[in-house]
Amino acid sequence: xxxxxxxxxxxxxxxxxxxxxxxxxxxxxxxxxxxxxxxxxxxxxxxxxxxxxxxxxxxxxxxxxxxxxxxxxxxxxxxxxxxxxxxxxxxxxxxxxxxxxxxxxxxxxxxxxxxxxxxxxxxxxxxxxxxxxxxxxxxxxxxxxxxxxxxxxxx
Amino acid sequence: xxxxxxxxxxxxxxxxxxxxxxxxxxxxxxxxxxxxxxxxxxxxxxxxxxxxxxxxxxxxxxxxxxxxxxxxxxxxxxxxxxxxxxxxxxxxxxxxxxxxxxxxxxxxxxxxxxxxxxxxxxxxxxxxxxxxxxxxxxxxxxxxxxxxxxxxxxxxxxxxxxxxxxxxxxxxxxxxxxxxxxxxxxxxxxxxxxxxxxxxxxxxxxxxxxxxxxxxxxxxxxxxxxxxxxxxxxxxxxxxxxxxxxxxxxxxxxxxxxxxxxxxxxxxxxxxxxxxxxxxxxxxxxxxxxxxxxxxxxxxxxxxxxxxxxxxxxxxxxxxxxxxxxxxxxxxxxxxxxxxxxxxxxxxxxxxxxxxxxxxxxxxxxxxxxxxxxxxxxxxxxxxxxxxxxxxxxxxxxxxxxxxxxxxxxxxxxxxxxxxxxxxxxxxxxxxxxxxxxxxxxxxxxxxxxxxxxxxxxxxxxxxxxxxxxxxxxxxxxxxxxxxxxxxxxxxxxxxxxxxxxxxxxxxxxxxxxxxxxxxxxxxxxxxxxxxxxxxxxxxxxxxxxxxxxxxxxxxxxxxxxxxxxxxxxxxxxxxxxxxxxxxxxxxxxxxxxxxxxxxxxxxxxxxxxxxxxxxxxxxxxxxxxxxxxxxxxxxxxxxxxxxxxxxxxxxxxxxxxxxxxxxxxxxxxxxxxxxxxxxxxxxxxxxxxxxxxxxxxxxxxxxxxxxxxxxxxxxxxxxxxxxxxxxxxxxxxxxxxxxxxxxxxxxxxxxxxxxxxxxxxxxxxxxxxxxxxxxxxxxxxxxxxx
Numbered sequence: 047x048x049x050x051x052x053x054x055x056x057x058x059x060x061x062x063x064x065x066x067x068x069x070x071x072x073x074x075x076x077x078x079x080x081x082x083x084x085x086x087x088x089x090x091x092x093x094x095x096x097x098x099x100x101x102x103x104x105x106x107x108x109x110x111x112x113x114x115x116x117x118x119x120x121x122x123x124x125x126x127x128x129x130x131x132x133x134x135x136x137x138x139x140x141x142x143x144x145x146x147x148x149x150x151x152x153x154x155x156x157x158x159x160x161x162x163x164x165x166x167x168x169x170x171x172x173x174x175x176x177x178x179x180x181x182x183x184x185x186x187x188x189x190x191x192x193x194x195x196x197x198x199x200x201x
Numbered sequence: 202x203x204x205x206x207x208x209x210x211x212x213x214x215x216x217x218x219x220x221x222x223x224x225x226x227x228x229x230x231x232x233x234x235x236x237x238x239x240x241x242x243x244x245x246x247x248x249x250x251x252x253x254x255x256x257x258x259x260x261x262x263x264x265x266x267x268x269x270x271x272x273x274x275x276x277x278x279x280x281x282x283x284x285x286x287x288x289x290x291x292x293x294x295x296x297x298x299x300x301x302x303x304x305x306x307x308x309x310x311x312x313x314x315x316x317x318x319x320x321x322x323x324x325x326x327x328x329x330x331x332x333x334x335x336x337x338x339x340x341x342x343x344x345x346x347x348x349x350x351x352x353x354x355x356x357x358x359x360x361x362x363x364x365x366x367x368x369x370x371x372x373x374x375x376x377x378x379x380x381x382x383x384x385x386x387x388x389x390x391x392x393x394x395x396x397x398x399x400x401x402x403x404x405x406x407x408x409x410x411x412x413x414x415x416x417x418x419x420x421x422x423x424x425x426x427x428x429x430x431x432x433x434x435x436x437x438x439x440x441x442x443x444x445x446x447x448x449x450x451x452x453x454x455x456x457x458x459x460x461x462x463x464x465x466x467x468x469x470x471x472x473x474x475x476x477x478x479x480x481x482x483x484x485x486x487x488x489x490x491x492x493x494x495x496x497x498x499x500x501x502x503x504x505x506x507x508x509x510x511x512x513x514x515x516x517x518x519x520x521x522x523x524x525x526x527x528x529x530x531x532x533x534x535x536x537x538x539x540x541x542x543x544x545x546x547x548x549x550x551x552x553x554x555x556x557x558x559x560x561x562x563x564x565x566x567x568x569x570x571x572x573x574x575x576x577x578x579x580x581x582x583x584x585x586x587x588x589x590x591x592x593x594x595x596x597x598x599x600x601x602x603x604x605x606x607x608x609x610x611x612x613x614x615x616x617x618x619x620x621x622x623x624x625x626x627x628x629x630x631x632x633x634x635x636x637x638x639x640x641x642x643x644x645x646x647x648x649x650x651x652x653x654x655x656x657x658x659x660x661x662x663x664x665x666x667x668x669x670x671x672x673x674x675x676x677x678x679x680x681x682x683x684x685x686x687x688x689x690x691x692x693x694x695x696x697x698x699x700x701x702x703x704x705x706x707x708x709x710x711x712x713x714x715x716x717x718x719x720x721x722x723x724x725x726x727x728x729x730x731x732x733x734x735x736x737x738x739x740x741x742x743x744x745x746x747x748x749x750x751x752x753x754x755x756x757x758x759x760x761x762x763x764x765x766x767x768x769x770x771x772x773x774x775x776x777x778x779x780x781x782x783x784x785x786x787x788x789x790x791x792x793x794x795x796x797x798x799x800x801x802x803x804x805x806x807x808x809x810x811x812x813x814x815x816x817x818x819x820x821x822x823x824x825x826x827x828x829x830x831x832x833x834x835x836x837x838x839x840x841x842x843x844x845x846x847x848x849x850x851x852x853x854x855x856x857x858x859x860x861x862x863x864x865x866x867x868x869x870x871x872x873x874x875x876x877x878x879x880x881x882x883x884x885x886x887x888x889x890x891x892x893x894x895x896x897x898x899x900x901x902x903x904x905x906x907x908x909x910x911x912x913x914x915x916x917x918x919x920x921x922x923x924x925x926x927x928x929x930x931x932x933x934x935x936x937x938x939x940x941x942x943x944x945x946x947x948x949x950x951x952x953x954x955x956x957x958x959x960x961x962x963x964x965x966x967x968x969x970x971x972x973x974x975x976x977x978x979x980x981x982x983x984x985x986x987x988x
Contacts, residue, residue, distance in 0.1 A: 066325075080230035081223015083453075085401045086486040090909035093401060121223035134221040138213055141877050145708030146220025147401040147453030153221065168922070175917035179909070181401050181454050182708050184884030184946075185917040187877060 050110045054079065055123025063110050070094040072110035073120055081121040081150045085179070092178030095151035096120045102158035104151075104177070121150035124157070133157045133195045142191035144182035152178050156192045164200060168193065207721045208937075211873035214713040215727070216706075225451045228405040228422050233479035236407065237266045239469055240327035241482070242317040242334050243491060244309035247563035247902025248343035248356065251307055251316070251336060258333040259319055264326030267476050268334065269468070270317045271304040279303060279471055280437045282462055284528035285428075287679040288366050288537050288559075296366040296559070299357035301527035301566075303437070303464035303471075309338070310356055310526035311563050312903055313491030315464045320476055324483075343563040345897035347523040348500045350560035356526065363561040365524050365533065370541045370617055371554035379515035379552045383506030387589040393577045394968045395498035395523070395895040396888075397912060398570050400707070402453020403484035404493065406466035408473035416444050417473065421466045423449040423735075424459045424707050425745020428682070430737050432462045432530070438471060445470070446738040452707035456885070457569040458493045459707060460747050461530040465492075490907040495895055496570025498523040499536065499577050505550075505585045511595045513550040513604050518581055520557045522567075529568035533559065538678050539574030539666070539748075545615035546582035547626040547662050547839055548604040553616045563902050569747065571885055571947040572665070579663040583952035587659065587959075597956070598634055601662050602627055619666055621837045623930045624865065630662055633841040633863040636924060642845070655848040655979070656858075659956025660841060663949040667941035668753030668836035668932075685831035686750070687741040688758035690719065690766055692824035694811035696804035697729045700762075703743010704755030705735040709943060710874045711751060717870050718756055718937065722763035724790015724803050741827055749941030752870065753836050753932065760936040761828035769824060770806045776817040777801055777809065836932045836940035840864035842883070842949040844957040853976025855891060855958055862925040864945050868938035869927065875942045879925050882946020888915040889947075890954040894969050913969075 051060040054077055061076045073079045073096065082105055085093035094105040097119040124131040130138065133156050143149040152175070159166060159174045166174065171192050172185070180188060206212050219225050256268040281300040288296045304315050317334055321327035344353030350363045357363075380386055400422075407420040417440070423429050426447040433447075434440040452459060469480045484492075499522050506515040522536035541555035586604075590597040605626040606613050613621040634640075642658050649656035669675075672683035689701040700719055704711055716730040733739050743755070767787050774792035775782040778799045786793045790803040809816065810824035845859040862879055869875050892913035896905040906912035931938030951968060958970045962978045 064325075074230075079223065080227075081225070083227070083402070084229070084483075085403070086909050088486065088908045088910050091401065091486075121221075125222050130218070130221065137221055138217040141214065141873050143217060143220055144710070144877060144881065145401065145454040146216070146225045146451065147227065149220050150223050169918075172917040172920075179401065179914050179916060181399055181456070181885070181914070182881045183877060184880035184882075184915075184923070185920055186880040186922050189917065189922065 048111055050114055052113050052116045052118055054118045055120060065111060067110045068106050069108040069110050069113050070105035073105060079120050079122050083147055083150060085147065090179065092151040092155060093148050095154040095178065097154060097158065102155050121154060124153065131157065132198055136191040136195035136198065140187050140191035140194055142183065142188040148178060148180045152180060152188060159192065160196055160199060165196060206717060206727045208717055208870050210717065210871065212713055212717055212727065212871055214710045215716060216710060216712045227402055227451050227453050228407065228420050229483045231407060231420050233407055233409050236479035236481050237320045237322060237476060238324040238327050239472065239480050239482040240319050240324060240331050241315050241465060242319065242331045244312060244314040244316055246309060246338055246340055247312050247345065248341040248354065249309050249338040250341060251305060251309065252339055253337040254317060255335040256317065259330040262330035262333055264322035265330045266320045266322065266478070268317060268319050269304065269472060271302055271306040274302065274304050274471065275306060277471065278439060282464065282467065283432060283436045284533055285530050285681040286534040288368055288533040289679060290366040291369045296533050297360040297364065298528045299360055303467040311565055313565060314526065318468050318472065320472060320480055343902045345562055345564050345899055345902055347498055347521050347560060347562055350562050356561050356563065360561055365528065365559035365561060367558050368537050369556045373554050376515050376517045376552055376554035380504055380506040380517060383514050384509040385507045385593055387505045387585055387592055389585040389588050390502050391581065391584060392967050393497045393499035393501065393580055394889060396496045396570055396893050397490055397895050398456045398458035398493055398496060399489070399914060400454030400456055400458055403486060403489045404459065404463065404465065405483040406469040407479055407481045408469035409479040410474040410477070412477065416446065417470055418446045418448065419466055419470045420448050420450065422452050422459050423447065424452065424455045424705055424747055426705065426735055426737050427703060427742050428745055429462055433467060433470060437467055448736040448738060449705060450735065455707040456571040457496065457573055457747060461494050461568055486909065487907055490912065491904055492565055494529045494566045494568035495525065496567065497577060498567050501581055503581050503585050505589050507589060507593065511593055511600050511603050513548055515552040516544060516550050518544055518555045522557055522559045523562050523564065524559050525564045525566035526561060527566050529566035532566060532568040534680065535569050535574040536577070540578050542617045542619050543575050543578035543664060543666060544582060545617055546579065547606060547664050549606055551616060564897055571882065572944040573748065575665040575944065576948045576951060579661065579948050580952050583661045583663065584955060587956045597660055598630065598639060601660065602630065620834060622834055623933055624837060624839050625928060625930050626662060626839060629839065629863040629865055629928045630841040632926060632928060633843050633861050636861040636926065637843045637845060637859055649847050655850055655961040657848065657957040657961025658843065658845045659953045659960055660843050661949045661953035661956065662841045663945065664837055664839040665944060665948050666835040667749035667838055667944065668832050669748030669750045670835055671833060672831050682744065683831065684744055685829050686754040686758045687743045687827065687829050688755065688762045689741050689827040690759065690762040692766065692807040692810065694808060696725065696807055697731065698723060698725060699731045699733060700759060701733045701740040702755050702759060703740060703745065704751040705746045707746065709746065709751060709878065714752060714871050714874060715756065715759055718759055719763060722760060723766065749943040752937065752939045753935055753941045754830060754832050756937050756939060757935045758828050758830035761830050762826045765826035765828060766824060769826065770803065772817050772820055773806045773809050774801045777815065833934040836867065838864065838866050838940040838942065838945050840945065840949065842953040844953040846957045846961055848958065848961045848975060850979035853972035853979060855970055855975055857887065857921045860921055860923045862923060862949065863928060864942065865928045865930050866942045867930060867932040867940035870939065876925055878942045879946045880923055882944060883923055883950045884915050884920055885947045886950020887920060887954055890951040890968050890970060892919060892969050
């Protein structure tokens with residue numbers, strides 16, 4: 047059984063895992079970080095989006111061993127010192143979540159969008175979210191939240 | 202009370218921080234000490250006899266704890282999963298409810314049907330071992346097509362012709378006569394496409410048996426844990442309700458699909474005692490597609506008769522509705538009492554007849570999905586009205602208005618059993634027409650034509666029956682349960698309040714909305730209110746969340762419990778202020794002696810109730826009241842949605858360029874949450890009309906649309922932003938004046954969008970209006986034009 051080591055939310059972790067363990071399984075089971083969700087089995091829904099070395103990635107598309115030595119940030123690592131990340135705060139302010147299941151992936155994906163494009167148009171936001179499925183909100187308030195977070199980060 | 206938190210305020214949600222920080226707790230996030238994992242072997246055939254199952258190799262595979270089949274359940278007298286609503290057919294006979302065993306005994310009847318369960322140390326070991334099970338299947342002819350069900354191979358011994366029931370409402374002879382005398386009859390046939398609910402959280406269950414206490418705990422993804430407990434104990438597992446606790450923690454969406462009692466949670470509960478370990482199962486998404494109850498699936502013929510002025514005279518509707526392979530928990534009531542009873546829509550149509558034939562097909566069970574029957578009814582009514590407008594040349598908005606039930610006609614008895622309580626249908630429509638600039642449509646259409654696009658506009662004036670439901674009414678119609686709701690409101694000694702509600706949020710934000718209701722009633726800050734839900738071990742018996750009932754029924758129960766708190770509080774306050782109880786006035790958390798400046802705050806009264814040193818003689822200490830609320834009638838949310846689309850005839854792409862919705866939900870507690878519900882409902886309705894379609898291959902019986910690669914979910918770039926507004930006609934028969942908002946969007950949207958698309962195309966197509974279908978229709982139009 048290979049040993050995998052990485053930094054998750056700033057903390058060094060190391061575990062023996064079956065080689066076939068996906069990163070999302072590793073985070074949920076070995077690290078007990080259950081904020082990253084599994085919503086499908088075809089890498090379509092985006093509920094498992096985390097950041098690996100600063101880039102958003104679906105944690106079901108990566109084996110844990112492929113993240114060897116990586117810096118991983120999950121939804122649990124986004125808020126700092128008890129303060130919501132501005133994207134989390136924007137989702138709350140604009141009611142960008144209902145059941146909350148897609149939310150961690152949505153937020154992690156949206157944070158990466160603003161890293162790459164600080165002033166996205168509505169169309170660019172909707173295009174970017176193509177890989178994140180939400181069944182509750184109709185995306186309306188998610189788009190609004192991301193627009194607001196973008197505006198706040200520029201002002 | 203602080204500003205911005207009471208009834209009517211868009212208070213930010215109390216539950217959000219835990220969801221936003223990854224601290225939500227969904228069923229799959231739980232792990233029990235020593236748990237084993239279950240994997241269900243499912244039928245690869247749509248219809249087959251099981252001649253034998255050899256589990257020996259699987260049982261000895263690495264890590265396997267046990268393998269069970271239907272025979273093991275039979276030995277332990279595990280019962281059939283019941284349908285909780287008996288529909289009586291047109292001949293006075295009860296519907297056919299064939300046995301639905303959690304694991305198949307002799308036959309499988311759809312692809313995904315449960316054949317065996319493997320329980321192992323790890324999930325992958327269970328899954329690997331399942332491949333070693335040898336099942337001797339003898340394939341039987343199958344049918345997945347609703348329209349062909351009556352002539353297909355019989356699936357159940359006691360359901361000849363695969364007919365579950367042949368039901369009617371109204372007088373067929375009278376309707377035929379009315380239609381024969383009509384000035385104009387519009388005929389319209391339609392298919393209401395089958396959908397897969399797709400809550401983002403897959404279903405999951407952990408059964409956990411405590412041999413010391415001889416008690417089970419079931420952690421599960423349920424919208425109504427008490428109903429799950431009732432059904433599992435009384436009908437399936439033969440347990441005392443005191444011996445099963447069902448807890449549904451955070452639930453990641455449901456839309457109906459998590460109302461029902463499924464095989465998996467039944468087997469996990471039962472097996473946890475058999476193997477003496479907790480047994481956990483979480484669906485893979487492909488299992489959700491295969492075995493979550495699906496929605497819709499109607500084939501309908503409709504006729505609408507009109508007089509020379511466009512007044513509706515008669516509506517005749519004949520529907521075949523698929524039940525799938527087995528009757529799911531509430532399946533039978535969906536195409537009858539939640540469908541045919543809504544066929545009056547917002548109109549004064551004096552004469553209505555509906556015949557519904559519910560049939561079995563070799564597909565997953567079909568049951569309530571967001572709207573449940575009411576979207577199907579609105580689709581019939583609002584499509585045929587639109588077609589009638591086109592045929593008669595009367596403007597679609599004008600035709601609807603001519604037939605609206607007048608504002609002063611309420612309560613209004615429809616010819617299909619319901620009594621509408623209140624409504625202002627013209628007001629909502631006028632507002633929507635103004636918002637979308639209906640008069641300016643012709644100019645916008647011309648502008649679209651200038652750049653090669655086809656533009657269409659479509660209205661949908663929907664109605665729904667929510668607040669489900671008055672127990673005596675549903676009981677007389679065959680429901681096996683009462684549909685009241687409970688609430689316990691408990692003041693804690695230090696002034697905080699714990700509210701235990703039988704409603705259960707699966708995304709609706711009950712913790713926020715209910716806190717606002719309690720805060721307003723008791724005059725305490727919302728942050729001092731804790732809402733407890735979803736756990737039979739903590740909450741009084743309740744009926745759960747579906748049918749847009751949580752606020753109208755569950756919220757009303759909370760108000761009644763708060764009333765009892767205030768009533769008792771007055772006695773304590775009177776004693777403390779040495780006044781007569783009759784002289785005590787209560788307002789916003791303060792008890793006053795009328796006509797004086799003497800007053801006591803609620804917190805002091807609560808403290809006194811628990812520290813009763815100076816207390817009314819004979820009065821029980823404590824401030825903890827329970828209320829059960831049984832609604833007097835359904836509530837009737839209604840409104841108008843208007844969609845405007847642009848179609849690219851070269852690609853068949855439909856762009857929704859505008860969407861306005863004006864809904865009347867009565868009083869609104871939290872407008873932010875209500876708007877979110879409307880957005881989500883519209884998105885699901887747009888999904889049905891534009892993208893989503895459950896397809897079983899007729900030849901193989903396989904589910905062709907069994908993953909997100911094949912079943913088209915609405916994504917962010919498929920949808921526009923929506924413009925929504927409300928009118929407010931309070932519900933006259935519940936204490937909050939509320940009507941419910943959870944399903945409206947899904948009910949209104951498909952008809953609005955299909956009316957817009959067919960308006961643009963100038964011809965009919967069926968849902969979903971995929972690019973291919975729209976493109977073909979455009980090519981047909983072009984060809985016709987050339988000819």
